[in-house]
Amino acid sequence: MNVTFNNRDPVYxxxxxxxxxxxxxxxxxxxxxxxxxxxLAAMLKINPNTAQKAYKEMEExxxxxxxxNYPSKIxxxxxxxxxxxxxLIVAAVDSFMQSIRPLNISIxxxxxxxxxxxxxxxxxxxx
Amino acid sequence: xxxxxxxxKKFGRKKVLDGVSFTANKGEIxxxxxxxxxxxxxxxxxxxxxxxINKGSILIDGETINKNTYEKVAFIPDAITMLPQMTIKxxxxxxxxxxKKWNQERATELLTFFKLDEKTRISELSKGNTAKINLxxxxxxxxxxxxxxxxxxxxxxFSREQITEVFTxxxxxxxxxIITTHEIxxxxxxxxxxxxxxxxxxxxxxxxxxxxQEEGKSVVDVMREVYIG
Amino acid sequence: MKSxxxxxxxEINRFIKIYLTLLIITLLSQFIGVIVIAKSKMDQxxxxxxxxxxxxxxxxxxxxxxxxxxxxSTLWFVGPIALCIIALLFYCLMIWYRDWFGKNxxxxxxxxxxxxxxxxYFSKASAxxxxxxxxxxxxxxxxxxxxxxxxxxxxxxxxQTSMDVxxxxxxxxxxxxxxxxxxxxxxxxxxxxxxxxFVLFTSILFERSFRLKGIVFGIxxxxxxxxLYLSPLFILSNETYSVLYSEEIFAIFLVLGILITAxxxxxxxxxxSKRVLV
Numbered sequence: 001m002n003v004t005f006n007n008r009d010p011v012y013x014x015x016x017x018x019x020x021x022x023x024x025x026x027x028x029x030x031x032x033x034x035x036x037x038x039x040l041a042a043m044l045k046i047n048p049n050t051a052q053k054a055y056k057e058m059e060e061x062x063x064x065x066x067x068x069n070y071p072s073k074i075x076x077x078x079x080x081x082x083x084x085x086x087x088l089i090v091a092a093v094d095s096f097m098q099s100i101r102p103l104n105i106s107i108x109x110x111x112x113x114x115x116x117x118x119x120x121x122x123x124x125x126x127x
Numbered sequence: 128x129x130x131x132x133x134x135x136k137k138f139g140r141k142k143v144l145d146g147v148s149f150t151a152n153k154g155e156i157x158x159x160x161x162x163x164x165x166x167x168x169x170x171x172x173x174x175x176x177x178x179x180i181n182k183g184s185i186l187i188d189g190e191t192i193n194k195n196t197y198e199k200v201a202f203i204p205d206a207i208t209m210l211p212q213m214t215i216k217x218x219x220x221x222x223x224x225x226x227k228k229w230n231q232e233r234a235t236e237l238l239t240f241f242k243l244d245e246k247t248r249i250s251e252l253s254k255g256n257t258a259k260i261n262l263x264x265x266x267x268x269x270x271x272x273x274x275x276x277x278x279x280x281x282x283x284x285f286s287r288e289q290i291t292e293v294f295t296x297x298x299x300x301x302x303x304x305i306i307t308t309h310e311i312x313x314x315x316x317x318x319x320x321x322x323x324x325x326x327x328x329x330x331x332x333x334x335x336x337x338x339x340q341e342e343g344k345s346v347v348d349v350m351r352e353v354y355i356g
Numbered sequence: 357m358k359s360x361x362x363x364x365x366x367e368i369n370r371f372i373k374i375y376l377t378l379l380i381i382t383l384l385s386q387f388i389g390v391i392v393i394a395k396s397k398m399d400q401x402x403x404x405x406x407x408x409x410x411x412x413x414x415x416x417x418x419x420x421x422x423x424x425x426x427x428x429s430t431l432w433f434v435g436p437i438a439l440c441i442i443a444l445l446f447y448c449l450m451i452w453y454r455d456w457f458g459k460n461x462x463x464x465x466x467x468x469x470x471x472x473x474x475x476x477y478f479s480k481a482s483a484x485x486x487x488x489x490x491x492x493x494x495x496x497x498x499x500x501x502x503x504x505x506x507x508x509x510x511x512x513x514x515x516q517t518s519m520d521v522x523x524x525x526x527x528x529x530x531x532x533x534x535x536x537x538x539x540x541x542x543x544x545x546x547x548x549x550x551x552x553x554f555v556l557f558t559s560i561l562f563e564r565s566f567r568l569k570g571i572v573f574g575i576x577x578x579x580x581x582x583x584l585y586l587s588p589l590f591i592l593s594n595e596t597y598s599v600l601y602s603e604e605i606f607a608i609f610l611v612l613g614i615l616i617t618a619x620x621x622x623x624x625x626x627x628x629s630k631r632v633l634v
Contacts (some may be wrong), residue, residue, distance in 0.1 A: 005316055005323050006345075007315055007316075007339075007347065008339060008343050008344060008345045008347030008348070009339055009343070009344065010336045010339040010340040011336060012336060012337070013340075014262055036177055038295070038296065038297055038300070041295040042292060042295040042296055044316075045291060045292075045295060045316065045317065046295065046316045046317065047156060047295070047316065047318065048295060048299075049154065049155065049318050050301070050316070050336060053336070054239075097212075172634065175468060176467075177464065177467060177633070177634045178634070179565075179631050179633075194469075194470050194471050194472055194473075195470060197468050197469060197470040198470045201468075202462070204464055206458070206460070206461045206464065207459060207460040208461060208464040208465040209462065209464065209465060210370075210460060211458075211459065211460050212460055213429065217570065221366075221465075224362050225359055225362065225469050225470065225471065226470060227470070229400070246358070250459075262484075270624050307378060320479070327622060
C-alpha cells in the first residue's frame with residue numbers, strides 16, 4: 001500500500017477515502033478481510049489512534065463489519081458497495097464539472113476529448 | 128497522564144521556561160515543538176527530575192517524580208546513556224538488574240526488529256543505532272510513558288524509518304509518548320497532539336486531527352501562523 | 357538495599373582493572389625491590405669488607421647488620437604505596453566525574469534508576485572504602501612474604517634482627533600511618549579518612565549541582581569542615597581549656613567527626629536527590 005496523504009485534511013478521512021477507492025476499483029472485494037488497525041497504521045505510517053478512528057468511521061458508514069475477535073471485513077452489502085462506487089464517481093465528475101464549466105465548452109466537444117484522453121490513458125497503462 | 132503546571136526554569140537570570148503548562152495522555156503521541164533554542168529538552172529533563180525547577184509542578188499519574196516513577200517513565204536523551212565499553216547484552220543485563228519491570232522478551236524482539244547484534248559494543252554504535260538502543264532500553268522497561276529528545280536529529284533515513292515504524296507498532300500501544308523536535312516532516316501524520324513552545328511559553332496547544340478537521344490546517348500551517356505571524 | 361549492593365558491585369567492577377593493575381604493580385615492585393635491595397646490601401657489605409679488609413664480625417661491629425626496615429624505607433616499597441594512595445584519591449573525584457564527562461552520559465542512567473539516589477552516593481563511598489581495605493589487606497598479606505624472602509636473601513650473620521609484621525609497621529612512618537599497629541588507631545585514621553571522602557563527595561555534588569558557583573560552595577564546604585574538625589586544636593592551645601583529659605579530647609573529635617560525616621550525608625542526599633544536573 002502506498003498512499004500519500006495531504007497535511008490539511010484529517011488523516012482518518014483520507015484513510016476512509018482510500019478504502020472507498022479500493023472498493024470502487026475492485027481491489028477490495030465484498031467480504032474481504034482487511035488489515036488490523038495496527039497493521040494499517042504501520043503500513044500507512046500513521047498514528048494507530050487515527051487508524052482506529054478511520055475504522056470506526058467506516059463501520060458507521062457500513063463499509064466494513066467487525067465481529068468480536070475476528071479481523072474486520074469489507075461489507076457484503078451490495079447496496080453500500082454500489083453506493084461507494086457511485087459516490088466516488090459522482091464526486092469526481094462534480095469536481096471535474098466545476099473546473100470545466102467556466103470554459104463554456106460544448107457537450108459534444110467535451111465528450112469527444114474525454115473519450116480520446118481516456119483511451120489514451122488506458123493504452124498507456126497497458127503498455 | 129503527565130501534567131506540567133506553570134513550569135518555570137531559570138538558567139542564571141534567563142528564564143528558559145516561563146510558566147509552561149500542558150498535559151500528555153497515555154495512548155497519545157504528544158509533540159513538543161520549538162524552532163529555536165532551549166526549553167524542549169529542559170522540559171523533558173524537568174519531568175524526569177534531572178534538573179531542578181524554579182516554580183511549578185509536574186505530576187505523573189498524580190505523583191511527583193520519585194524512584195518508583197522511574198519504572199513508569201523512560202527518558203531517551205539525545206546521547207548515549209550506557210557505558211561505551213559495555214556490549215548491548217551487558218547493557219540489557221544492567222537494566223534487568225535494576226528494573227523490576229524489565230521485559231527481556233520485548234528487548235529481544237526490539238533487537239531483532241532493529242537488526243542489531245547483542246555482541247556489539249555501545250561505543251561501536253552509529254548515531255542512528257544509538258538512538259535505537261536508547262529506545263530499546265526505554266521500551267523494554269514496560270513503561271507507561273516515553274519521553275524522547277530529538278529522536279530524529281542527525282540520524283540516517285533508515286534508522287528514522289525504523290524508529291517511526293516502532294511508533295505505529297504494538298510496541299508503543301497504549302503508552303504515552305512525548306517527542307521533542309524542531310522539524311515535523313515525516314511524523315506529521317504520526318502525532319496526536321502538538322505543543323508549540325517559544326521563548327519559554329506555550330504559544331499553542333492543539334490536536335492535529337481536530338485542527339485538520341475544523342480549520343483545514345496542517346501542523347506546518349499552524350506553526351507558520353504562530354511563529355511567523 | 358538490593359540495588360545498593362548491586363551498585364557497589366557495579367562500581368567495583370568498573371575500577372577492577374585499574375585496581376588489579378595497582379595491586380600487581382605493588383606486588384612486583386615490592387618483591388623485585390626485596391631482591392634488588394637485599395642483593396645490593398650484601399654486595400655493598402662484601403665490597404666494604406674487601407676494601408677495608410674487614411672480617412664479617414668487624415664489619416658488623418662497625419656498620420651493623422641489615423633489617424627489613426632498610427628495605428621498607430626504599431622507593432621500591434614506599435613508591436607503589438604512594439601510587440595507590442594517589443590513585444585512590446584521584447579516583448574519589450573520577451568515580452563521579454566519569455559518569456558526567458566524555459561522549460557518554462552515564463549519569464542519566466544512574467540518576468534514573470528506580471532506587472533512592474542516595475544509594476549512588478553510598479555505593480560510591482562504599483566502593484572507595486572497599487578499595488582501601490583491599491589494598492591494606494593485600495599489603496598485610498604480602499608483607500610477611502616479603503619479609504621471609506628478605507631474610508632468606510640476607511646471610512644469617514648479616515641479619516641484624518628478624519622483624520615481625522607489627523615491628524615492621526612501627527619501623528616506618530608511612531606504614532605507621534596507613535596501617536596503625538593498634539586497632540583503635542586504625543579506626544581513627546580511617547574514620548577521619550572516610551569523613552574526608554564524604555566531605556569531598558558532597559563538595560563534588562555542590563559542583564555538579566551549581567556548576568561554577570558550586571565550585572565555590574564546594575571549596576567553602578571543605579574549608580568549613582576542616583576548620584570545624586580542627587577547631588578543638590585552636591581552642592586547646594588556649595590555656596584555660598588545656599586541662600581536658602585525653603579521653604575528653606578524643607570524645608570531642610569523635611563527636612565532631614560524626615557530626616561532619618552526618619552533615620555531609622544529609623547535604624549530599626539533598627543535592628543528589630533535588631539539585632543535581634545532568
